Amino acid sequence: MHTQINCSGHLLSLEKPIVMGILNVTRDSFFDGGRYTTQEAVVDRAGQLLDEGAAIIDVGAVSTRPNAADIPEEQELTVIRDTVQLLHRQFPGAPISVDTWRASVAKVAVENGASIINDISGGTFDEAMIPLVGALQVPYCLTHTPAKPDVMQTQTHYQDLIADMLSFFGQQIEKLRQHHAHDILIDPGFGFGKTLEQNYTILKNLEAFQTFGLPILVGVSRKSMIYKLLQTSPQEALNGTTAVHTLALTHGADILRVHDVRMAMETIHIFDFYHHV
Numbered sequence: 001m002h003t004q005i006n007c008s009g010h011l012l013s014l015e016k017p018i019v020m021g022i023l024n025v026t027r028d029s030f031f032d033g034g035r036y037t038t039q040e041a042v043v044d045r046a047g048q049l050l051d052e053g054a055a056i057i058d059v060g061a062v063s064t065r066p067n068a069a070d071i072p073e074e075q076e077l078t079v080i081r082d083t084v085q086l087l088h089r090q091f092p093g094a095p096i097s098v099d100t101w102r103a104s105v106a107k108v109a110v111e112n113g114a115s116i117i118n119d120i121s122g123g124t125f126d127e128a129m130i131p132l133v134g135a136l137q138v139p140y141c142l143t144h145t146p147a148k149p150d151v152m153q154t155q156t157h158y159q160d161l162i163a164d165m166l167s168f169f170g171q172q173i174e175k176l177r178q179h180h181a182h183d184i185l186i187d188p189g190f191g192f193g194k195t196l197e198q199n200y201t202i203l204k205n206l207e208a209f210q211t212f213g214l215p216i217l218v219g220v221s222r223k224s225m226i227y228k229l230l231q232t233s234p235q236e237a238l239n240g241t242t243a244v245h246t247l248a249l250t251h252g253a254d255i256l257r258v259h260d261v262r263m264a265m266e267t268i269h270i271f272d273f274y275h276h277v
Contacts, residue, residue: 005139005183006139006183007095007115007116007138007139008095008138009094010056010115012056014215016268016272017253017256018254018268019053019056019258020054020097020247020257020258021054021057022060022257023057023058025060025079025083026060037088042086043086043087043090044244047091048261052261052265053261053262054254054261056095057069057087057091057094057095059080059099060098060100061076061079062200074206077104080100081109089113095110097116097117098114098116100117102125102126103132106132106133106136107136114138115138116139117129117139119140119142119143120149121143122144122168122172123172124145127220130138130181131179134176134178135179140183140184142187143187143188144165144168144169144189144193146193152193153193156193156198161194161198161201162208162237166208166211166241168176169209173212185217185255186216187216187217187257188216189219190202190218190219190220191220191223196228198224199220199223202262203248203251204251206218206248206251206252207251210252215254216255217253218248218255218257220241220244220248221241221257221258221260222235222259223237225244227240241258245258245264246267249267249268249271
């Protein structure tokens with residue numbers, strides 16, 4: 001398995017699990033929409049994520065929650081460009097990931113300091129994305145999502161959930177390698193076109209995705225697979241998130257994408273100590 005990824009010359013070790021901190025510069029994200037819409041709020045939030053131990057800052061300007069509406073390309077591009085420029089200036093050593101499925105946005109983000117592309121569509125919403133990843137030679141988070149956010153929860157029917165996902169990843173990895181992409185991360189896409197039960201089936205079978213020999217990224221933070229099961233809300237889902245993070249680490253997760261960095265880092269620290277004591 002790859003033990004490091006190259007983020008614009010900054011080698012990020014995956015010898016032990018790391019944390020990707022979420023920075024949503026959106027107004028309608030399911031948990032923190034509207035909180036980080038000024039430059040001061042963005043810088044403060046990014047500083048907090050890094051101080052608490054995040055190895056990567058993941059910036060998104062479009063909500064990808066189920067049933068989310070899309071925003072115009074030009075709007076996303078402008079917000080991402082300005083945010084990435086600001087973060088790259090304020091935190092020049094911090095790897096910045098851009099959460100987008102649009103190749104045009106990803107290109108501008110990388111040109112302005114981002115060093116990872118996090119595409120929820122796994123290259124299926126924009127045919128220009130996979131060639132771009134190869135051309136830019138940046139790490140790419142390949143996520144399984146069967147359809148765009150506004151309709152993805154109508155696309156939860158699989159012949160065999162894990163087998164179908166493995167087939168998808170195999171096909172997309174081959175396309176990426178044809179374009180000489182490197183440092184590919186696999187994200188099963190928890191909550192994206194999956195029922196509550198399917199999310200836990202994926203969690204239980206997370207090791208199956210290690211067959212590709214690539215790092216596995218897990219994004220479950222405060223998602224509905226937690227708060228709907230517990231009959232609470234995203235705001236009350238931190239304890240449940242920690243429980244799921246522990247299970248994910250046990251089943252082979254290498255990167256946790258989270259809202260609450262300090263709690264995730266504590267989970268990793270305990271998990272790591274337990275395995276080395």
